[in-house]
Amino acid sequence: MAGGRCGPLLTALLAAWVAAAAATASPEQAALPPEQSRVQPMTASNWTLVMEGEWMLKFYAPWCPSCQQTDSEWETFAKNGEILQISVGKIDVIQEPGLSGRFFVTTLPAFFHAKDGIFRRYRGPGIFEDLQNYILEKKWQSVEPLTGWKSPASLTMSGMAGLFSISGKIWHLHNYFIGTLGIPAWCSYVFFVIATLVLGLFMGLVLVIISECFYVPLPRHSSERSEQNQRSEEAQRAEQLQDAEEDKDDSNEEENKDSLVDDEEEKEDLGDDDEVEEEEEEDNPASGLDEERSDANDQGPLREGSVAKGEVEPEETEEDITEQPRSADTEQGEDSLRQRKSQHTDKGP
Numbered sequence: 001m002a003g004g005r006c007g008p009l010l011t012a013l014l015a016a017w018v019a020a021a022a023a024t025a026s027p028e029q030a031a032l033p034p035e036q037s038r039v040q041p042m043t044a045s046n047w048t049l050v051m052e053g054e055w056m057l058k059f060y061a062p063w064c065p066s067c068q069q070t071d072s073e074w075e076t077f078a079k080n081g082e083i084l085q086i087s088v089g090k091i092d093v094i095q096e097p098g099l100s101g102r103f104f105v106t107t108l109p110a111f112f113h114a115k116d117g118i119f120r121r122y123r124g125p126g127i128f129e130d131l132q133n134y135i136l137e138k139k140w141q142s143v144e145p146l147t148g149w150k151s152p153a154s155l156t157m158s159g160m161a162g163l164f165s166i167s168g169k170i171w172h173l174h175n176y177f178i179g180t181l182g183i184p185a186w187c188s189y190v191f192f193v194i195a196t197l198v199l200g201l202f203m204g205l206v207l208v209i210i211s212e213c214f215y216v217p218l219p220r221h222s223s224e225r226s227e228q229n230q231r232s233e234e235a236q237r238a239e240q241l242q243d244a245e246e247d248k249d250d251s252n253e254e255e256n257k258d259s260l261v262d263d264e265e266e267k268e269d270l271g272d273d274d275e276v277e278e279e280e281e282e283d284n285p286a287s288g289l290d291e292e293r294s295d296a297n298d299q300g301p302l303r304e305g306s307v308a309k310g311e312v313e314p315e316e317t318e319e320d321i322t323e324q325p326r327s328a329d330t331e332q333g334e335d336s337l338r339q340r341k342s343q344h345t346d347k348g349p
Contacts, residue, residue: 038078042089044098044165050089051117051153056131058090059100059110067109070126077131084135097171101164102152117153119146 041058042050050057058074060067093100093108103112103119109131111122113134120143124130134140149156172191177183177191 004323037075038081038088040087040089042091042099043096043143044161047091047099047102049061050114053116054086054135056086056088056122056135057103057112058088058126059108059112059331060090061093061108064108070109073126073128075130076128080128080132084132086135094168097168098161098165102157104150104157104160113140114142119152120144121146121237215262251304256330283339 015263039058049055056077058067058070060071074090075090081088091099093105102111109126111124111126113120113122122131122134122140122143124134146152148154151157174188174192177188178185
């Protein structure tokens, strides 16, 4: 009985002795606080600190294996920040989606260098030696800075940050519906679709109200005058088109008349020329006969000469010569002489 009672007492004393020995074994180690990290967390409220001085920023996510592999190197780099005269920060994209949108982070981990508000993307490995050489050798000077709308401080990137922050809040709300409340995922999706439609209708209504407030409608008489002016302008254009068509028709008619007149004048000129030729022939019938007689006399000696040279030709008698048909000119001359004689005889009595 005595042995059974002493057993629990011995075990209690042994446990108390072990605890006391552990407490007194390393009093100096128990007194030291845990080492504080030199990496400064950046949020949407204090990110403007990087606009002054020189900074190196790291974007990471707790679930990213590559980000976890560079954590120790990043801590070592931050410890040497005082020597390098540089500040080191880190940004959790899960907790700060707005900053990831402001810097337009698409891959993890992502590193950025900032010097007096000018940002550059560091695309090297996240190793301490490479990071240290990047600062000491000033390799960042050969990297093209993010300027214009790509700069995180620009208005465009501020709008992008707002969109990313809204998407992050929606994602957190979706996780709250599924994890905490136990709502099915499809119910959460339906809720967000309906909320989007309602928000769109509300924004459209707000825009309509704003336009009605700032838009000043024109008075009725001014609108009526404008309509009348438009109608008068259309009527004037129609009249101008009609006048132009009439002018074209008149010009075509005048051209046709001019061509007809020219044709008639040419015909008259041709008729006058024919009359003049006929009168000349009537006035000079005797000259035509004399010319024929002279031609006949000229042919006589030529024939005689040809006979004298030995050319054998059939002899022609006076009867054959007289029997030759008279030319049309001689007949016309004789007819004209006969007409004149008849005219003189008629005038004589």
